Structures are given as C-alpha cells and as structure tokens.
Amino acid sequence: MARKIGEVILDLRHISLSFGGVKALTDISFDVREHEIRAIIGPNGAGKSSMLNVINGVYRPQQGEIIFQGEHRKDMDTHAAAAAGIARTFQNIALFKGMTVLDNLMTGRNLKMRCNFLQHALWWGPAQREELEHRRKVEEIIDFLEIEHIRKTPVGRLPYGLQKRVELGRALAAEPKMLLLDEPMAGMNVEEKQDMCRFILDVNDQFGTTIVLIEHDMGVVMDISDRVVVLDYGRKIADGTPDEVKNDPEVIAAYLGTQH
Amino acid sequence: MIYRETGQFKTSYAADQQIFPIRQDRIGIAILLAFAFVVVPLTAGNYWFNAILIPFLIFSLAALGLNILTGYAGQLSLGSAAFMAVGAYAAYNFQVRIEGMPVLLSFILAGLTAAGVGILFGLPSLRIKGFYLAVATLAAQFFIVWCLTKFPYLSNYSASGVISVPNVEILGYTFDTPQSRYLLVLSIVSLMALLAKNMVRSSTGRAWMAVRDMDVAAEVIGIRLMRTKLLAFAISSFYCGVAGALYAFCYLGSVEPDGFSLDLSFKILFMIIVGGVGSILGSFLGAAFILLVPIFLDIVLPWLSELLHLPVDSATVSHMQLMVFGELIMFFLIVEPHGLARLWQIGKEKLRLWPFPH
Amino acid sequence: MQFFLEVLIGGLLSGVMYSLVALGFVLIFKASGVFNFAQGAMVFFAALSLVGCMEKGAPLWLAFILAFGIMTLLGIATEKFVLRKMVNQPPISLFMATIGLAFFIEGLAPLLWGNAVRRLDIGLVDEPIPWILEHWNMVISKFDLVAAGLALALVAVLALFFQYTRVGRALRAVADDHQAALSIGIPLQHIWALVWAVAGFVALVAGMLWGARNGVQFALTFTALKALPVLILGGFTSVPGAIVGGLIIGGTEKLAEIYIPPVMSGIFGGNFGGIEGWFPYVMALLFLLVRPEGLFGEKHIDRV
Numbered sequence: 009m010a011r012k013i014g015e016v017i018l019d020l021r022h023i024s025l026s027f028g029g030v031k032a033l034t035d036i037s038f039d040v041r042e043h044e045i046r047a048i049i050g051p052n053g054a055g056k057s058s059m060l061n062v063i064n065g066v067y068r069p070q071q072g073e074i075i076f077q078g079e080h081r082k083d084m085d086t087h088a089a090a091a092a093g094i095a096r097t098f099q100n101i102a103l104f105k106g107m108t109v110l111d112n113l114m115t116g117r118n119l120k121m122r123c124n125f126l127q128h129a130l131w132w133g134p135a136q137r138e139e140l141e142h143r144r145k146v147e148e149i150i151d152f153l154e155i156e157h158i159r160k161t162p163v164g165r166l167p168y169g170l171q172k173r174v175e176l177g178r179a180l181a182a183e184p185k186m187l188l189l190d191e192p193m194a195g196m197n198v199e200e201k202q203d204m205c206r207f208i209l210d211v212n213d214q215f216g217t218t219i220v221l222i223e224h225d226m227g228v229v230m231d232i233s234d235r236v237v238v239l240d241y242g243r244k245i246a247d248g249t250p251d252e253v254k255n256d257p258e259v260i261a262a263y264l265g266t267q268h
Numbered sequence: 269m270i271y272r273e274t275g276q277f278k279t280s281y282a283a284d285q286q287i288f289p290i291r292q293d294r295i296g297i298a299i300l301l302a303f304a305f306v307v308v309p310l311t312a313g314n315y316w317f318n319a320i321l322i323p324f325l326i327f328s329l330a331a332l333g334l335n336i337l338t339g340y341a342g343q344l345s346l347g348s349a350a351f352m353a354v355g356a357y358a359a360y361n362f363q364v365r366i367e368g369m370p371v372l373l374s375f376i377l378a379g380l381t382a383a384g385v386g387i388l389f390g391l392p393s394l395r396i397k398g399f400y401l402a403v404a405t406l407a408a409q410f411f412i413v414w415c416l417t418k419f420p421y422l423s424n425y426s427a428s429g430v431i432s433v434p435n436v437e438i439l440g441y442t443f444d445t446p447q448s449r450y451l452l453v454l455s456i457v458s459l460m461a462l463l464a465k466n467m468v469r470s471s472t473g474r475a476w477m478a479v480r481d482m483d484v485a486a487e488v489i490g491i492r493l494m495r496t497k498l499l500a501f502a503i504s505s506f507y508c509g510v511a512g513a514l515y516a517f518c519y520l521g522s523v524e525p526d527g528f529s530l531d532l533s534f535k536i537l538f539m540i541i542v543g544g545v546g547s548i549l550g551s552f553l554g555a556a557f558i559l560l561v562p563i564f565l566d567i568v569l570p571w572l573s574e575l576l577h578l579p580v581d582s583a584t585v586s587h588m589q590l591m592v593f594g595e596l597i598m599f600f601l602i603v604e605p606h607g608l609a610r611l612w613q614i615g616k617e618k619l620r621l622w623p624f625p626h
Numbered sequence: 627m628q629f630f631l632e633v634l635i636g637g638l639l640s641g642v643m644y645s646l647v648a649l650g651f652v653l654i655f656k657a658s659g660v661f662n663f664a665q666g667a668m669v670f671f672a673a674l675s676l677v678g679c680m681e682k683g684a685p686l687w688l689a690f691i692l693a694f695g696i697m698t699l700l701g702i703a704t705e706k707f708v709l710r711k712m713v714n715q716p717p718i719s720l721f722m723a724t725i726g727l728a729f730f731i732e733g734l735a736p737l738l739w740g741n742a743v744r745r746l747d748i749g750l751v752d753e754p755i756p757w758i759l760e761h762w763n764m765v766i767s768k769f770d771l772v773a774a775g776l777a778l779a780l781v782a783v784l785a786l787f788f789q790y791t792r793v794g795r796a797l798r799a800v801a802d803d804h805q806a807a808l809s810i811g812i813p814l815q816h817i818w819a820l821v822w823a824v825a826g827f828v829a830l831v832a833g834m835l836w837g838a839r840n841g842v843q844f845a846l847t848f849t850a851l852k853a854l855p856v857l858i859l860g861g862f863t864s865v866p867g868a869i870v871g872g873l874i875i876g877g878t879e880k881l882a883e884i885y886i887p888p889v890m891s892g893i894f895g896g897n898f899g900g901i902e903g904w905f906p907y908v909m910a911l912l913f914l915l916v917r918p919e920g921l922f923g924e925k926h927i928d929r930v
Binding site: 344389391392395396398399400402403404406407410411414417418419420421534537538541583584587588589590591592593594595596597598601602605 | 661708711712715717718719721722723725726727728729730731732733734736737741851854855857858862894895896897898900901903904907908910911914915918
Binding site: 064066086087089090091095096098102103104105106107111114115116117118119121123124125128129130131135136139140143144147178182 | 281282285463464466467470471472473474475477478480481482484485486487488489490491492499503546
C-alpha cells in the first residue's frame with residue numbers, strides 16, 4: 009500500500025467513564041497513528057460507542073487524559089473536537105432527516121464557513137461566493153461517494169444503505185483529519201458492505217484520513233484495519249495487529265465464552 | 269403543459285442555487301409582485317386594505333418569525349404575541365420619547381428590542397426542549413403582557429396601558445390612506461421575507477435545521493447549540509417585533525396589552541401549522557387561511573341558519589369559530605403535517621409531469 | 627405571622643386543586659407520551675356538563691355520573707379520531723394537536739350547554755371555619771379544606787388503583803414501554819381510551835370543585851393552565867411530583883400576590899396586582915434553569 013503510517017496522532021491514557029454508578033469504561037489506554045485504520049471491537053455492551061463518544065467529546069470521562077495532535081486535554085468538548093478535525097458517523101444514523109442530501113453535506117462544512125447571519129440575509133456578495141465555493145467541495149464528495157442522483161432528495165426518504173453513505177459523506181465534507189465510524193456496515197447486505205469498505209479504504213488512501221472504526225463483521229475488520237483494540241466489559245483486553253488479536257486467548261474467550 | 273422545466277439546463281451551481289430555479293416560477297412570482305404592488309393599490313377598496321390585506325401581511329410576518337423559531341430551529345413557542353407586543357410598545361416609545369426619530373428606524377429598534385427580550389426568554393432553551401420549552405414561553409406571554417399593563421411608563425402613562433400611535437411619516441410623506449399603508453407594509457414584509465429566505469438557504473438556516481433534526485449530530489459537526497438557538501430566538505423575535513410595530517402603526521392605530529393575548533399567540537402558531545412548518549411560503553398561506561376562516565364563517569353561518577331556520581347569534585358564531593380552528597389544526601396535523609405549502613409543492617410536481625401520472 | 631400562615635395555607639389548599647389538574651396531565655403523559663394541553667379545556671367541559679345535567683333536573687350524584695359518561699365518550703373519541711391517527715408522529719405534533727383539541731372543546735362546551743356563567747352548588751359553603759377563627763384567629767375556608775381533602779383522597783385512590791389492579795399494572799407496563807406492552811398482549815388502544823376516561827374523571831372532580839368555588843365559566847381554562855408550571859416543577863411523569871408541585875405553586879403564588887406588589891408600588895408607584903397571573907410560570911422557568919428534569923422527574927441520558 010502506498011500510504012505511510014505516521015506518528016501517534018491520538019493518545020488516550022487511562023480513560024475511565026461511568027454513568028451514575030455504572031462503569032462504562034475502566035482505565036483504557038491506546039493510541040492511534042496518523043493515516044492508519046484502527047478498529048475497536050468487542051461484544052455488545054463492551055463500551056465501544058462510549059469510547060468514540062469520549063474521543064469527540066459527547067461524553068466526558070471522569071479520569072484520564074486525551075492527547076490529540078500533541079494537545080493534552082482532560083476531556084474533549086464536541087466543538088473543540090470538530091474544530092481540531094475529528095468527524096464521525098453514528099451507530100443509529102444521525103442525519104438531519106428533514107434536509108436534502110446536499111444540505112446535509114453542506115452542513116458538514118459548517119465550521120469552515122465564515123459569513124455571519126447578516127451576510128447570509130443579504131446573500132448577494134460574500135455569502136453567495138462562500139456558498140458556491142463550498143458547494144464545489146461538496147460536489148466532489150458527492151461524486152466520490154457516487155450519490156449524484158440523490159443530491160436533492162430529503163434524506164428521510166432514502167433507503168438505509170444510502171443513508172449510511174450520506175452520513176459518511178457528511179463527515180467527509182468537513183475534510184477531517186480523523187474519522188470516527190460507529191458500525192458503518194451494520195445492517196447492510198454483502199454488496200453494500202463491499203461498497204462501504206471500498207469507500208473507507210479510498211478515503212484512507214486518497215485523503216490520508218486517519219480512521220477509527222467500530223465494526224462487528226470480523227472478516228471486514230481483519231481485512232481493512234491496521235491495528236485492533238479489543239474491549240470487553242469496559243476494559244481493554246487486547247491490542248495489536250489483526251493477526252495478534254485473532255489468536256489472543258482472552259479475545260477468543262470474550263467472544264466464545266470461557267469454560268468454567 | 270406550460271409548467272415544464274424541460275430544456276432549462278443549469279450549467280453552474282449559482283444557477284442551481286436560485287430561490288426559484290424553474291423559469292415559470294420566476295415569471296409567476298414577478299407577476300404576483302407586480303399585481304400586489306401595482307394592480308391591487310389601484311383597484312382594491314378600503315375594506316380590502318383595512319380588513320384583509322394589511323392584517324394578512326402583518327400576520328404573515330409574525331408567522332414567518334415564529335416559523336424561523338419553530339419550523340426551522342425546532343423550538344416551539346407559545347409566546348409570539350408577547351414579542352409582537354414588545355415590538356409595538358418599543359416602537360411607540362421610541363417615537364414618543366425621541367424627538368425626530370424616523371419611523372423606519374424606530375421599527376428596526378423595536379425589532380431589536382424584541383430580539384433582546386427574545387434572547388432572554390430563549391435562555392432556558394439551552395437546557396430544556398419540547399413541551400418544557402413551550403411552557404417556559406408561556407412565562408414570556410404572561411409576564412410581558414403584565415409588565416406592559418402595570419408599568420405606566422411603558423405606555424406613556426395612558427389609562428390601562430392603551431397606546432394610540434402617531435401617523436406614520438417618512439421623509440415628509442404621511443401614510444394616512446389605506447393604500448399607502450398597504451404599500452408600506454407590503455414593501456417591508458416582502459423585503460423581510462426575502463431576507464428570511466436568504467438566511468434559511470445558507471449556513472445559518474442549515475445550522476437551525478440541523479439543531480432541529482438531530483441536535484447531538486449538529487454539536488458533533490461543530491455547530492454551537494447555544495449560539496444557534498439564541499440566534500433563532502433573536503431573529504424570530506425581531507420579525508415578531510416588527511410585525512407588532514406594524515400591527516400598531518399601520519393596522520390598528522391604537523393597541524392595548526391585552527390585545528396581544530395567548531389567543532393571538534395560538535393563532536400565529538395555527539398559521540404555521542396550517543401553512544407549513546419550516547416553509548416561508550407556508551407562513552403566508554397559513555396567515556391567509558387563518559384570517560379568512562372567520563370571515564368565511566361570518567358569511568356562511570347566517571346563510572346556513574336561514575336555510576335551516578335555526579337561530580344563530582354572534583356567540584354561537586364565535587364558538588363555532590373555535591371549533592373550526594381546533595378541527596383544522598387536528599385535521600392538518602393528521603392528514604398533512606407539512607401544511608398547505610406541501611400541498612402546493614405536490615400540486616406543482618404533479619403539474620410538471622402532467623399528463624403522465626409518474 | 628398569623629396573616630402569613632393564613633395566606634400560605636389558603637395558597638396550599640388552592641394548590642391542591644392545581645395538583646388535581648396536573649394529575650390528569652401526568653396520567654395521560656405516562657400512559658401515552660402525549661402532553662395533553664386540552665386537560666384545562668376538559669376541566670371546563672366537565673364542569674359545564676355537570677351543571678348542564680343539574681339544570682335539566684338531575685340530582686348531583688346522577689349529574690356526576692352522567693358527566694363522567696360524557697367525559698368518557700370524549701376521551702374515547704379523542705383516542706379514536708385524533709391520537710390513533712397520529713401514532714407515528716413526533717410528540718411535539720401530538721402536543722400541537724391537543725392545542726387544537728383544546729380549542730375544539732372550548733367551542734363545543736358552550737355550544738352544548740350555553741355560555742352564561744353558572745353557579746354550581748354541591749352543598750359546601752365557602753366560609754371560614756369558626757373553630758380555627760376562634761382559637762388561632764385565622765381565616766381558613768371550610769370549602770378549601772374539604773376540597774383539598776377530596777382531592778387528596780382521589781390521588782390516594784388512583785395510586786392504589788395503579789399499584790394493585792390488573793388494569794393498573796397494564797397501564798404501568800404501557801407507560802414503561804409501548805412496544806413491549808403490546809408484544810405481551812396488552813391492548814394498547816383500550817388502555818389509552820381508559821386513561822383518557824380516568825383523566826376525564828380527574829377533570830370532572832377538578833371542574834366540580836373549582837366550579838363550585840368560582841362559578842362555572844370560561845376562565846376555568848386559564849386557571850387550569852396553571853397546572854403546566856406545576857408539571858415543570860414536579861416532572862411530567864411523577865404523581866407525587868404533581869402534588870408537591872401543586873402545593874409549591876399554590877403557596878408561593880399567593881404569598882407573591884400579597885407581598886410583592888406593595889414592594890413594587892413602593893419603588894415604581896402604581897398598582898402591581900395580578901402577579902399570580904405570571905408568577906408560577908416565571909418561577910417554573912427559573913426552576914428549569916437549575917433542575918431541568920423537575921423535582922421528581924428522571925434524568926435523561928442521550929444515547930448516541
């Protein structure tokens with residue numbers, strides 16, 4: 009592969025998160041290197057989504073440290089994460105259902121737009137220029153994801169597989185450094201999965217985007233990821249290349265159950 | 269057959285971004301504006317101006333304001349009338365207290381005052397949503413009307429808070445005929461509708477809709493919820509405030525705080541439900557519809573009663589009105605939650621394909 | 627001090643009435659997730675129906691039963707013709723539909739029963755209790771006390787009903803999870819109709835007590851609106867919350883009405899009465915800033 013894996017871009021140290029008395033994550037540390045595809049796997053309820061939520065500031069961990077691009081933080085906040093170049097998709101699609109595909113993608117670029125509401129109200133001039141400029145970028149992504157035919161369709165009317173793709177598009181529209189994907193292939197058929205895999209690899213390859221993904225399909229995970237971290241009951245039980253993880257006895261136990 | 273976009277290719281994104289991308293729509297709106305600005309003033313009588321056209325335009329503006337907040341930003345408000353009241357009283361005070369204050373400037377200042385009050389009552393929206401917020405906006409409704417009644421300063425020490433506004437005068441011209449007032453209101457409303465359309469089709473509007481549709485995702489994209497919601501409150505209140513000022517200056521001439529009651533707030537809410545939540549056009553259609561219903565009933569009910577030999581007094585008519593309003597709201601929410609604007613759109617799409625069914 | 631207590635107790639007793647209306651909201655919200663704005667209109671409608679039946683010559687007990695029948699019909703009709711058709715719509719649309727329903731009922735009630743203000747005599751007089759007047763020199767209304775007692779008894783009965791009957795259990799199951807309740811064979815629509823009937827009953831009791839105190843008139847709907855801030859204080863899903871919230875609102879609004887206007891008149895001059903018109907709402911609003919989920923509401927964690 010042409011891409012080169014770089015330095016550590018995200019470093020999570022001793023993250024612990026709990027809701028009330030319920031522990032979701034306990035003392036988890038791992039890192040993500042630039043340009044790599046990093047998978048988080050684990051049984052249901054292992055804390056995978058919580059992990060992503062910690063990375064982009066939806067949840068605030070009680071303990072630990074998050075270092076993104078050399079900047080040390082106790083916790084992220086969503087705006088800082090977005091501004092630093094972290095974009096994501098959600099397990100249960102979180103698109104803006106009343107808006108068209110085009111508007112969803114344009115919204116993804118919100119942070120890059122500089123005009124204020126008064127300029128927008130006047131429209132002619134800076135606002136229109138800005139709109140056109142971003143429209144061009146968004147159209148590139150629309151081409152990339154092969155969704156030209158539905159650009160003016162309200163996303164609420166699209167089938168599930170396409171919605172997943174649009175959500176990826178919305179995240180890409182922000183031109184992120186790091187992309188967090190929460191089960192991008194859940195509920196898809198084989199063809200849709202293949203398409204999605206191709207898009208993820210292309211994004212990683214063409215744009216050099218670092219990718220952290222949660223996925224249940226082990227075949228896919230083993231195929232596309234560079235390193236895998238395994239969670240179980242909110243703890244990290246393994247971390248390494250797909251092959252290392254695959255043969256780890258604790259991982260096998262977590263997935264298949266232990267003998268007592 | 270005439271309504272076809274065949275052959276109209278868009279070769280640039282700029283062309284694709286127009287408010288009316290289809291040529292026939294552009295011609296249509298031009299004809300409509302010409303009609304409203306030229307034909308109507310020449311032909312309509314005073315009853316039309318005073319009882320139908322002027323209130324229609326003013327309520328359209330108020331509905332537009334509420335639609336920005338509720339339809340686009342998704343924050344339900346039951347206090348629009350109170351923000352109209354703020355606008356009306358603010359404009360009055362700026363006029364009365366500052367010598368030589370231009371009327372248009374006092375309208376703008378009235379809008380800004382309403383926007384400030386709107387932000388204040390919008391603050392709870394940062395922590396609460398849905399019904400909770402709706403109830404919180406009731407606080408604005410009752411508190412503001414009470415203040416206007418009880419603080420004599422606000423109504424320049426007139427009895428029970430009634431204010432009588434001076435004639436509107438711009439650059440030496442006095443707007444004392446219904447025609448002239450109609451044209452003034454029409455100009456302001458058209459301009460503000462255009463500005464609103466521009467806002468909702470750019471990233472300001474997209475941020476509002478993003479917060480409305482999925483606030484967590486909006487936050488993750490980097491949209492600041494607080495700023496976005498408060499901006500919606502401010503702009504919505506600005507629109508309601510200007511509508512209130514026009515209501516006092518160009519429609520009634522004298523208003524009292526109790527005129528801006530909870531009932532009026534509901535009426536404005538009904539306008540956007542019937543017209544179309546999240547649609548500029550819908551605000552106008554809804555305002556027309558809700559204003560015409562009572563007029564229609566006033567005509568039809570006596571006629572019906574004569575036909576059926578049943579006595580109908582004015583109280584009955586007003587009760588029937590309540591029932592019809594209630595039924596309409598339930599009907600639209602059940603059958604077409606996107607209101608008349610959506611029906612209009614469906615109609616146009618059908619026409620585009622006609623005579624083929626698909 | 628004595629005067630303060632008198633005002634406070636008067637306020638608390640009228641607060642029980644707010645609780646009663648709030649209870650109707652809570653019942654429907656718990657069972658169907660609908661925030662029923664029309665509860666106030668239902669109070670008005672119930673009171674008018676009661677008076678209407680009595681005017682036609684029915685004794686109180688019969689009129690009460692008839693009015694309950696009418697409220698049940700209204701509830702079933704609402705469920706069948708409005709809510710059932712809006713099953714997949716967002717809660718805020720349902721809320722707006724109930725505003726429409728409120729208008730409808732407010733128009734229908736006077737059409738059926740006439741719109742004159744009526745007195746409702748239920749055999750209770752609004753007069754101070756002599757014994758308290760004698761010993762503590764406080765004016766505590768006999769009517770208010772009995773009404774509050776009745777309201778509390780109703781709450782207790784409802785609580786028992788929910789806790790110990792089969793229907794009550796089904797109701798709680800529905801409140802917890804519609805789909806799950808449906809999947810174990812609980813007839814959702816019957817339950818909803820039932821809940822509307824119970825809410826109608828609560829509205830009837832509230833309407834009867836209020837109507838007897840202040841006359842049966844349109845203004846009842848406004849008084850009933852005060853149940854909304856009560857709900858915010860107590861939380862939308864909590865029966866004890868409705869009661870405590872009602873007491874707090876009732877007590878504080880009367881105290882505010884007595885003690886704030888003189889202070890304000892002292893500063894600004896003029897008359898500042900009528901504070902109780904907005905005080906509950908503003909208080910609820912400020913309270914929301916501190917504790918958005920209400921006193922007894924459940925904290926909500928967004929899952930993404």
